[in-house]
Each structure stands twice: as structure tokens, then as C-alpha cells.
Amino acid sequence: xxxxxxxxxxxxxxxxxxxxxxxxxxxxxxxxxxxxxxxxxxxxxxxxxxxxxxxxxxxxxxxxxxxxxxxxxxxxxxxxxxxxxxxxxxxxxxxxxxxxxxxxxxxxxxxxxxxxxxxxxxxxxxxxxxxxxxxxxxxxxxxxxxxxxxxxxxxxxxxxxxxxxxxxxxxxxxxxxxxxxxxxxxxxxxxxxxxxxxxxxxxxxxxxxxxxxxxxxxxxxxxxxxxxxxxxx
Amino acid sequence: xxxxxxxxxxxxxxxxxxxxxxxxxxxxxxxxxxxxxxxxxxxxxxxxxxxxxxxxxxxxxxxxxxxxxxxxxxxxxxxxxxxxxxxxxxxxxxxxxxxxxxxxxxxxxxxxxxxxxxxxxxxxxxxxxxxxxxxxxxxxxxxxxxxxxxxxxxxxxxxxxxxxxxxxxxxxxxxxxxxxxxxxxxxxxxxxxxxxxxxxxxxxxxxxxxxxxxxxxxxxxxxxxxxxxxxxxxxxxxxxxxxxxxxxxxxxxxxxxxxxxxxxxxxxxxxxxxxxxxxxxxxxxxxxxxxxxxxxxxxxxxxxxxxxxxxxxxxxxxxxxxxxxxxxxxxxxxxxxxxxxxxxxxxxxxxxxxxxxxxxxxxxxxxxxxxxxxxxxxxxxxxxxxxxxxxxxxxxxxxxxxxxxxxxxxxxxxxxxxxxxxxxxxxxxxxxxxxxxxxxxxxxxxxxxxxxxxxxxxxxxxxxxxxxxxxxxxxxxxxxxxxxxxxxxxxxxxxxxxxxxxxxxxxxxxxxxxxxxxxxxxxxxxxxxxxxxxxxxxxxxxxxxxxxxxxxxxxxxxxxxxxxxxxxxxxxxxxxxxxxxxxxxxxxxxxxxxxxxxxxxxxxxxxxxxxxxxxxxxxxxxxxxxxxxxxxxxxxxxxxxxxxxxxxxxxxxxxxxxxxxxxxxxxxxxxxxxxxxxxxxxxxxxxxxxxxx
Numbered sequence: 001x002x003x004x005x006x007x008x009x010x011x012x013x014x015x016x017x018x019x020x021x022x023x024x025x026x027x028x029x030x031x032x033x034x035x036x037x038x039x040x041x042x043x044x045x046x047x048x049x050x051x052x053x054x055x056x057x058x059x060x061x062x063x064x065x066x067x068x069x070x071x072x073x074x075x076x077x078x079x080x081x082x083x084x085x086x087x088x089x090x091x092x093x094x095x096x097x098x099x100x101x102x103x104x105x106x107x108x109x110x111x112x113x114x115x116x117x118x119x120x121x122x123x124x125x126x127x128x129x130x131x132x133x134x135x136x137x138x139x140x141x142x143x144x145x146x147x148x149x150x151x152x153x154x155x156x157x158x159x160x161x162x163x164x165x166x167x168x169x170x171x172x173x174x175x176x177x178x179x180x181x182x183x184x185x186x187x188x189x190x191x192x193x194x195x196x197x198x199x200x201x202x203x204x205x206x207x208x209x210x211x212x213x214x215x216x217x218x219x220x221x222x223x224x225x226x227x228x229x230x231x232x233x
Numbered sequence: 234x235x236x237x238x239x240x241x242x243x244x245x246x247x248x249x250x251x252x253x254x255x256x257x258x259x260x261x262x263x264x265x266x267x268x269x270x271x272x273x274x275x276x277x278x279x280x281x282x283x284x285x286x287x288x289x290x291x292x293x294x295x296x297x298x299x300x301x302x303x304x305x306x307x308x309x310x311x312x313x314x315x316x317x318x319x320x321x322x323x324x325x326x327x328x329x330x331x332x333x334x335x336x337x338x339x340x341x342x343x344x345x346x347x348x349x350x351x352x353x354x355x356x357x358x359x360x361x362x363x364x365x366x367x368x369x370x371x372x373x374x375x376x377x378x379x380x381x382x383x384x385x386x387x388x389x390x391x392x393x394x395x396x397x398x399x400x401x402x403x404x405x406x407x408x409x410x411x412x413x414x415x416x417x418x419x420x421x422x423x424x425x426x427x428x429x430x431x432x433x434x435x436x437x438x439x440x441x442x443x444x445x446x447x448x449x450x451x452x453x454x455x456x457x458x459x460x461x462x463x464x465x466x467x468x469x470x471x472x473x474x475x476x477x478x479x480x481x482x483x484x485x486x487x488x489x490x491x492x493x494x495x496x497x498x499x500x501x502x503x504x505x506x507x508x509x510x511x512x513x514x515x516x517x518x519x520x521x522x523x524x525x526x527x528x529x530x531x532x533x534x535x536x537x538x539x540x541x542x543x544x545x546x547x548x549x550x551x552x553x554x555x556x557x558x559x560x561x562x563x564x565x566x567x568x569x570x571x572x573x574x575x576x577x578x579x580x581x582x583x584x585x586x587x588x589x590x591x592x593x594x595x596x597x598x599x600x601x602x603x604x605x606x607x608x609x610x611x612x613x614x615x616x617x618x619x620x621x622x623x624x625x626x627x628x629x630x631x632x633x634x635x636x637x638x639x640x641x642x643x644x645x646x647x648x649x650x651x652x653x654x655x656x657x658x659x660x661x662x663x664x665x666x667x668x669x670x671x672x673x674x675x676x677x678x679x680x681x682x683x684x685x686x687x688x689x690x691x692x693x694x695x696x697x698x699x700x701x702x703x704x705x706x707x708x709x710x711x712x713x714x715x716x717x718x719x720x721x722x723x724x725x726x727x728x729x730x731x732x733x734x735x736x737x738x739x740x741x742x743x744x745x746x747x748x749x750x751x752x753x754x755x756x757x758x759x760x761x762x763x764x765x766x767x768x769x770x771x772x773x774x775x776x777x778x779x780x781x782x783x784x785x786x787x788x789x790x791x792x793x794x795x796x797x798x799x800x801x802x803x804x805x806x807x808x809x810x811x812x813x814x815x816x817x818x819x820x821x822x823x824x825x826x827x828x829x830x831x832x833x834x835x836x837x838x839x840x841x842x843x844x845x846x847x848x849x850x851x852x853x854x855x856x857x858x859x860x861x862x863x864x865x866x867x868x869x870x871x872x873x874x875x876x877x878x879x880x881x882x883x884x885x886x887x888x889x890x891x892x893x894x895x896x897x898x899x900x901x902x903x904x905x906x907x908x909x910x911x912x913x914x915x916x917x918x919x920x921x922x923x924x925x926x
Binding site for chain 1: 844847848849851852854855860861862863864865866867868871874
């Protein structure tokens with residue numbers, strides 16, 4: 001398969017369709033679930049899909065070490081390349097590395113202003129024309145809507161689409177009756193798209209619980225492949 | 234004595250410091266108080282002798298230590314080996330070796346300058362290699378001395394968990410002595426050279442402060458010992474319990490005991506030596522690993538037991554009046570005079586001849602060196618970084634893989650005296666450092682030195698001048714480019730010559746293709762003897778000849794497989810030479826069809842800088858055709874990892890310094906060969922063609 005087909009046939013096109021043509025620049029999407037369900041893998045899959053399209057991605061991580069994140073990218077790239085028998089995989093891989101940069105911030109140091117300043121430096125001084133940004137491990141519980149608003153303002157200014165992951169904690173019910181994570185309720189003015197991940201029988205199901213101002217459809221026709229943790233149909 | 238007891242009595246320490254924080258003076262005093270040198274020499278050589286440890290001129294001038302000398306001293310029935318550590322990040326192999334050999338460190342800070350950028354580098358290295366440390370705040374006699382401020386910097390700038398174990402009695406020119414918060418005694422240093430330690434009651438004006446500071450210390454320290462916590466609750470804490478708790482925290486790197494004094498004024502050095510013995514780990518408490526070469530380099534934990542087979546690392550070579558001296562550290566088993574040992578790099582066996590222990594300027598003959606010991610061997614032919622083992626083992630303590638050099642420089646001696654010395658120097662350097670290579674270029678007849686980077690070669694140029702008095706002129710540094718093909722191409726070429734006398738005839742048919750691993754592969758698929766068997770090696774030779782110099786820029790061709798399928802010979806006119814020529818020309822013709830490209834060495838660059846300069850660091854990398862792979866930021870520092878072509882990195886050190894007020898540092902190592910962008914390739918080709926004219 002050549003790269004173009006691979007992009008067209010990606011299950012992420014289904015996701016894009018569900019949210020009316022994609023998240024779009026200046027908007028914020030959130031993938032929310034308990035720990036260990038596969039959010040990072042999902043984010044990396046979304047990022048890899050952009051990279052296949054030649055769109056530069058900044059991957060911001062608050063927790064994992066850089067080599068660990070690179071490991072995720074390598075695994076997911078290998079999965080996709082093998083599964084779809086990608087032609088000239090080595091060249092595509094080199095291209096991807098050029099378009100990807102990982103920025104790691106230690107949690108205690110992660111003051112939003114400083115983080116955004118460094119990302120801005122990457123875009124301006126590092127001449128990195130990012131198209132999308134992945135933010136993994138952002139501590140929603142310890143942040144305020146103002147912090148997220150700063151990200152949103154920045155996304156608008158820098159013309160980026162931004163995908164966050166949110167790790168839901170707590171013993172009680174995590175979601176309200178509309179499926180919106182309780183922990184994220186205060187952030188709903190800033191969040192444009194919210195997708196939750198959860199076990200349903202034998203697989204991990206993706207549900208769209210906020211879709212801009214459209215009525216959210218709930219369960220999507222895509223799921224996570226439990227083995228590769230790739231998003232699949 | 235049992236082995237464990239004997240290990241318990243050893244300490245292998247490094248003394249790390251920023252330039253001018255008084256590292257050499259401190260080391261000197263340590264040796265003096267341990268009775269190893271009779272008189273104290275000042276560093277600046279007021280008495281014309283100079284400090285004992287400072288063996289290299291260059292070190293003094295640049296304030297960096299390039300080789301590590303080891304000295305052993307006795308202190309309260311313990312042996313302390315002091316290993317000099319390079320405080321510079323660029324000599325990866327050198328740093329790695331010395332940090333391998335030591336088990337713990339004393340970090341020296343100036344009480345005025347405090348934590349400076351080089352301290353940060355040194356501290357990072359210690360952290361990277363998980364080396365436990367204690368801090369000595371030196372120069373309390375200087376104007377503006379403020380050890381409490383340095384404490385804060387240890388917390389804020391280095392992220393340590395420092396705990397004050399002493400406070401000064403007076404500061405600057407009023408410095409009299411110290412209050413030891415563990416024993417709650419005042420300590421004074423009497424005699425001409427402060428050699429008499431006198432203990433007194435704490436002066437009354439410092440009593441309250443001492444009690445307060447001791448409480449702070451106990452708070453921090455009790456976390457490491459439940460026993461101490463209980464004792465404190467009952468008001469029965471003993472000195473031994475406190476020491477044990479500090480020791481636990483220190484060995485696990487969770488606590489940094491802080492001591493202080495003025496080495497120059499002979500104050501505080503003996504308590505520091507006490508602290509080395511009390512708080513720092515013995516060799517038995519530090520895990521050491523070797524790579525088992527028989528098992529694909531799997532990591533093996535070494536056991537500091539005398540009965541185990543011996544494993545030792547040759548970490549430094551030194552030329553002396555009696556020939557080559559090899560410093561070793563024993564990690565496992567013991568090494569006895571007359572033992573047979575195997576050098577696992579060269580595969581050669583040798584017998585241990587003279588074995589000595591090095592003191593600052595004398596040596597002591599010994600019969601045996603055991604696990605945890607540092608000693609020196611005479612007359613062993615080896616290189617730095619070699620591993621010696623008992624025959625039967627096949628371990629390596631350092632990685633065996635040595636990358637090819639990526640930069641070269643022509644050197645020319647200025648006179649015949651220098652020429653002689655240059656030869657000696659080159660021979661020595663190549664032995665010490667496997668990444669440093671040297672040869673004579675067959676065309677220009679120039680001496681070429683090769684290494685892993687600009688600074689790497691700079692240091693050796695300096696050493697030639699200083700240590701070997703070899704004055705040289707140098708050419709421009711050259712990046713080691715390569716050529717390679719990017720697709721398959723076929724060849725079918727007949728070499729025919731008929732100009733009177735014996736003719737020449739040879740025909741070769743086949744193809745060339747890119748090779749994923751390795752430089753060259755020759756596959757012979759000729760069936761039916763169309764090329765007689767005796768001429769197959771001739772073809773191989775001809776192809777290899779063609780690889781030596783690519784037509785694009787005259788660089789060696791790499792990563793190519795030649796497949797010979799068919800050919801033709803002539804009963805009379807075919808010869809070795811005819812087939813060599815046929816193969817060479819056939820390759821050259823096919824090569825042009827195979828989309829040849831130029832490859833350049835790409836370095837893995839890692840820049841560490843205060844966060845505020847991260848933008849400048851990004852742009853400095855992008856301007857040099859680099860790809861930023863990642864950045865990692867914590868409270869104050871950012872580390873940027875990138876891939877950058879070596880050809881763009883000349884002068885980077887200077888540029889980075891000016892961009893970041895000297896606060897950033899970088900390391901660079903060879904990563905891979907990559908295709909040169911088209912525009913650069915065109916420039917290189919044009920330069921090459923000009924040079925041919």
C-alpha cells in the first residue's frame with residue numbers, strides 16, 4: 001500500500017467524519033478514561049496519522065520519559081506499516097521523524113505559561129511549523145479552566161489543533177448521565193470535542209460525549225484493538 | 234580480616250569541582266594530613282614545586298582535568314583512593330572511565346561563588362552515574378563567604394537535599410574553626426599547618442544557633458532511620474545513630490551532607506576526611522557490572538569476593554622513567570604478582586610483574602591488589618579501557634564497540650625535534666584512546682589525525698605541545714564523507730587491449746546494489762567457469778579498488794554489494810590484471826547509473842541549558858541543519874536532544890557560549906551516516922572538481 005491509500009483508509013477518517021470533518025485548528029479535543037486504557041496509544045495514533053500526511057506534530061508530555069514516548073511511536077509505526085504493508089517504509093519513517101518533536105515537562109515544573117513559552121520557542125526559534133499538538137499527562141485535577149484557556153488561546157494564535165489526554169481518578173462514578181467525565185465538567189467551555197474510552201465486553205469502545213455544539217452521538221463505530229492498542233473499525 | 238571488613242575499610246573517591254573552588258589545594262591538604270607529603274605546596278607554585286596532584290600543565294591552564302591520576306592515603310585505619318576526575322563533558326570516554334572507577338565523590342564549592350555553571354555540569358555527571366557525594370564548602374576565609382547561601386543554591390539550583398553538619402565559628406578573616414553539629418563540639422585547627430585538631434565546648438554566642446541547626450539536621454536525617462527517630466523522641470540520640478542515618482541517606486543519594494572550611498587556611502580538612510570514611514560507601518556497597526562477551530555482551534554483576542576470578546579495568550596509562558605504568562581498578566577477585574591475566578580486547582595473556590600502589594609522588598611495591606583496590610602495573614602492553622580477567626572469563630568492563638572517526642586533520646611538525654616527539658605523542662594517544670586514530674596519507678604524505686569531534690582533536694593538539702613539546706601546524710578539519718548508491722544498477726563490461734605484445738581481455742557481467750549493513754559484500758554467482766576460478770579474486774580486488782575513491786567527491790564508497798553473474802575469458806589474453814581492470818571499470822560505469830549520493834556523519838547532540846535560553850538553543854540547532862528530536866524541561870534546566878550534521882558543527886562551542894552567557898553545555902557523539910541534501914552535495918562536488926584541477 002502506498003502512503004496515500006494508508007491515509008485514506010485509516011480508521012481515523014471515521015472519527016473525523018463523526019466530528020464533522022475533524023477537530024480543526026484552534027480547537028481542543030480530549031480523550032478521557034481511567035489509567036491504563038490506552039489513551040497514550042490513541043494520541044500517538046492520531047499524531048502518526050497527521051505525520052503520515054506530512055503535518056508536523058508537537059508531542060507534549062508531562063509524565064513519560066522521552067525514550068518511552070519514542071518507543072510508542074516506533075511500535076505504532078511498525079504496526080501500521082506491517083498491517084497495511086506500507087511501501088518504502090524507511091523513507092516514510094525518516095520523514096516522520098523530521099516532522100515530530102517531543103517536549104517533555106516535569107510535572108512539578110509545569111506552569112502553563114512556561115510550558116507555552118517553550119512551545120512557542122520551538123515553533124518560532126526552532127522553525128517548527130506545527131500543525132497539531134498532542135498533550136499527554138496534563139493534570140486536569142490540579143489545573144484550572146484558565147490554564148486550559150491559555151492552551152486554547154495559544155492554539156488559536158499558533159493555528160494548531162490540540163489533543164489532550166485526561167486520566168480520570170477517584171472511586172465514585174466517573175461520568176454523569178450524559179457520559180461526561182465529572183472531573184472535566186468545569187473545563188467543558190474550553191473543550192470542543194471529548195471522547196471517552198471504556199471497556200465494553202471484550203474491547204475498548206470510544207464514545208463521543210461532546211461534539212462542539214452538536215448533540216453528541218455517544219458510542220462510535222471504532223474501537224481500540226486490544227493487542228496493538230491501535231484505533232480500528 | 235574478613236573480605237567484607239576489608240572492603241569496609243576502603244573508599245574510592247573523586248574530588249569534583251568548579252575551577253578556582255580550590256580543588257587542588259584541598260587535595261594537597263588531604264595528602265598532607267594523611268602524612269603522605271612532608272610539606273604543603275601551594276597551587277600557584279609560590280615555592281616552585283606546585284601541588285602534587287596537578288600532574289598536567291594543560292590542566293592548570295584550562296582549569297580542566299583531562300587525565301585522572303590516582304593517589305592513595307590512609308585515614309583512621311581506612312584507605313582512601315583519590316581519583317582525579319575530568320570536569321568536562323566532552324571527553325565522553327575519559328569521563329566515563331573515571332566515573333566508573335570511583336564509588337563516591339566530594340563536591341567542592343566556593344563559599345562565595347557557590348553553585349556555578351561548571352558545578353552544574355559536574356553534578357549532572359555524578360547524577361547520571363548515580364555517584365553518592367558529600368559537599369565541601371571551601372574558602373570560608375574569603376570576603377563575602379556565605380555557606381548558608383550556598384546551601385540554598387544546592388537546593389534550588391542542583392535539586393539536592395543538603396543537610397548542614399557543621400557551622401563556621403567566624404567567617405572571612407575571623408574564621409576560627411567549626412562547630413560539629415553531630416558531636417556538638419567546637420573544632421579548632423592548631424599548629425603551623427593546622428595539623429593539631431583541638432576540640433572544645435561550643436562558644437556561648439553560637440550555642441543557640443548550633444542547637445537550632447542541629448534540630449534541622451536531625452529532622453532531615455531521621456527520615457533515614459527509624460531507630461534514630463525513636464531515640465530522638467526519647468531524647469537519647471547518639472552520635473553513632475546520627476552518623477548511620479546520614480550515611481544511609483548519602484549512599485542512597487537522597488541526602489547530601491554539607492561540610493565546610495578553608496583548605497588554604499588549613500581549616501576543616503580533617504573533619505572532611507572523617508566524613509569520607511563515615512558517610513561515603515565502600516566498594517562493596519556499589520554495584521558494578523561487566524559485559525559477558527561470550528553471551529552477546531549480557532550484563533553480569535561483579536562480586537567483590539577474593540575467591541571469584543579476577544576482573545580489573547585498566548583506566549589510565551602513564552609514561553614514567555621505568556616504562557608504561559597502567560592504573561587498574563580491581564572489581565572482582567584479586568590480582569597477585571605472578572598471576573596470569575587475559576586482556577579481553579587483544580586476547581593476549583600476560584603475567585603480572587611489578588605491582589605498585591601510587592601515592593602522590595612515591596610508589597609502594599605491593600604483592601597483591603584485591604577487589605575495590607586501585608593499583609598500577611608495570612610493563613604491560615595495553616590500552617586505556619582494557620579489561621583484565623583471569624583466563625577462562627571473557628568480560629569487558631567498557632563497551633568494545635569503537636566507532637569510526639568522523640573528523641580528520643592534517644598535522645605537520647614545525648621542526649625535526651617536533652617530528653620525533655610527534656611520533657611519540659601519536660603513538661601514546663592512540664593507545665590511550667581507541668577513538669583517536671592516526672595515519673600517513675599515501676597521496677599527500679601528510680600525517681593525518683582522526684577523532685570524534687573538533688574539541689576531541691583540539692585537546693590532543695594541546696597535549697602534543699604541552700606534554701611532548703611537539704610544535705605542529707594544522708590544516709583545516711575535514712569531515713569524513715562517504716559515497717553510496719541508492720539503487721541497483723547492472724554492468725556488462727569488456728576490457729580489451731591489443732597493442733602489440735600480450736593482449737588483455739576480461740569481461741564481467743552482474744549488478745551492484747545498496748547494502749543495508751556493512752561496507753562491502755562480494756557475491757560470486759558465476760556458473761560454468763565463464764570466468765576461470767583463479768580470476769574471481771581478481772574481480773573482487775578490482776571492485777574493492779573502485780571503492781577507495783568515489784567519483785563524486787573522492788570519498789570512500791560504502792554500503793554496496795557487488796553480484797558477479799557471468800563473464801568471459803580469453804585463453805591467452807586473460808590475466809589477473811585484465812580482470813582487475815575490467816571489474817574496476819565495470820563498477821565505475823555501473824556506479825553512475827546507481828544514483829550515487831554523498832553521505833555525511835550525523836552527530837547526536839545534547840545541549841543542557843537554563844530554561845530561559847531554550848529558544849536560542851533551538852535556533853542554534855536549526856541554523857545548523859539539525860533536527861530537534863526532543864526537549865526535556867524541569868524547574869530550571871532544559872535538555873535538548875537533536876541530530877546535527879558534523880560538517881555544520883565547527884565553532885558550535887563558541888557560539889553556544891555567547892548565546893547563553895556561557896551557561897549551556899553540550900555533548901556530541903557520532904550517530905550515523907546520512908544523505909547530504911542536494912544543494913550541499915552540489916557544493917561539495919564543485920569543491921572536489923576544483924581541487925582536481
